[in-house]
Amino acid sequence: MSLIGEMSQSKFCKGRVLSVTLPGVVFVVIGCFFFISNQNEYWTSVLYKSGTMTAPPFKQTLLRKQGKSVKIPFLINQREIQEGRRRHLQTACSKHYSQPRYDVIKKPPWNIFLDTTHKILYCNVPKVACTSWKRVLLVLTGVMKHTDDMEQKVVNRYGKSQLITLSKIPQNERQNVLDTYTKFMFVRHPFSRVLSAYNNKINPNSSAGWDSMRRQIASIDGQGKDATFTKFLKYIIPMSPSDDDRHWSTTTKLCLPCDIDYDVIGKFETLSDDAKYILKLASVDDLVEFPSAQGSSPTNSSKKHTLQEQFDGVPLNIIHGIYEKYILDFQLFNYSIPKLTFF
Numbered sequence: 001m002s003l004i005g006e007m008s009q010s011k012f013c014k015g016r017v018l019s020v021t022l023p024g025v026v027f028v029v030i031g032c033f034f035f036i037s038n039q040n041e042y043w044t045s046v047l048y049k050s051g052t053m054t055a056p057p058f059k060q061t062l063l064r065k066q067g068k069s070v071k072i073p074f075l076i077n078q079r080e081i082q083e084g085r086r087r088h089l090q091t092a093c094s095k096h097y098s099q100p101r102y103d104v105i106k107k108p109p110w111n112i113f114l115d116t117t118h119k120i121l122y123c124n125v126p127k128v129a130c131t132s133w134k135r136v137l138l139v140l141t142g143v144m145k146h147t148d149d150m151e152q153k154v155v156n157r158y159g160k161s162q163l164i165t166l167s168k169i170p171q172n173e174r175q176n177v178l179d180t181y182t183k184f185m186f187v188r189h190p191f192s193r194v195l196s197a198y199n200n201k202i203n204p205n206s207s208a209g210w211d212s213m214r215r216q217i218a219s220i221d222g223q224g225k226d227a228t229f230t231k232f233l234k235y236i237i238p239m240s241p242s243d244d245d246r247h248w249s250t251t252t253k254l255c256l257p258c259d260i261d262y263d264v265i266g267k268f269e270t271l272s273d274d275a276k277y278i279l280k281l282a283s284v285d286d287l288v289e290f291p292s293a294q295g296s297s298p299t300n301s302s303k304k305h306t307l308q309e310q311f312d313g314v315p316l317n318i319i320h321g322i323y324e325k326y327i328l329d330f331q332l333f334n335y336s337i338p339k340l341t342f343f
Helices: 003-010 017-038 040-049 072-096 130-140 152-161 173-181 189-200 213-216 230-234 253-256 270-283 302-310 315-327 327-334
Strands: 112-115 121-122 182-187 262-265
Touching: 072 262, 072 270, 072 327, 112 189, 112 302, 121 130, 130 152, 182 270, 189 213, 189 230, 189 302, 189 315, 213 230, 230 315, 253 327, 262 270, 315 327
Parallel strands: 121 182, 182 262
Antiparallel strands: 112 121
16 A cells, blocks of 8 residues: 555545645755755854864854855864964963063054955065955955956055055054954965065065165175175174064064964965965955965965075075074964975
8 A cells, every 4th residue: 555545544634635745745845955055054053062163153154155155174174273373373472472562552563454344454474475465455445346456566555555554543443453353464484485585675686676785785795796695694684673674574573473363374385275264254255366376476485496495505504593583483383494405
């Protein structure tokens, strides 16, 4: 006997099988559909409520937006990476600083840029994809329609002047910004960053108009006419933090990571994933994409063979001097000296 036949003989369902069964089936199907489509949100919520995931829950807009689903494993993995970086930073800060050293509210750094519409705070560090991030903010703030609308020089001169900085907003509003905005910064291995600064600004083959400093560096020891990489390192080692140019000033000094509680510590070495995560975290990934390196001035200074070639022949005492100059960047952001053959 069929299932319908059995049901038709039931004293509870005689004459009403179709009127009861079909709507019930439809209801169940619709319910299952919504359950499946929302199971990511549900299980993410359960994980957080149960304590399995300790960080604050992701904004629901991250999970499904304009028909685009976001892979939960990526978000969870990136969250765990950031928790690890933040824990390391907090431990290192407590070890090296007994209390905050800087009053961010009264005197904010010059390089803290804001998108007040989407509540984003970005600490700009030269030679760490800073032009790309300014392009992103210029799109989000409506100055540009696309990230490639301006040339690099225009972005870094005119474009930057169109962005709001933390120092430009009233002092009594700054704490609220620090408490409520999505805050991020990017770091880079100090050796790679200082090499990038040299290749981009000081290298004799560079087109940057740094001729005056180039001549100073070339004459530092009275030997040779070129501003070599070794001479450049010798030139910047004795500089005080107040005299350092922003292109090689320490990231610790530029962004004050022990005084500003950043939500994300991005790394140049994992730029693509970190940028993707930040845009999703700020719920703007449907408004802008992180630009490619096209239109910037890449120096390939993070590649091992480039580091090897440039640092090979640099006296060990100078390499040690550079390490000491950037020692807080090494310690706070968990970098180690690269294992190159000259060590």
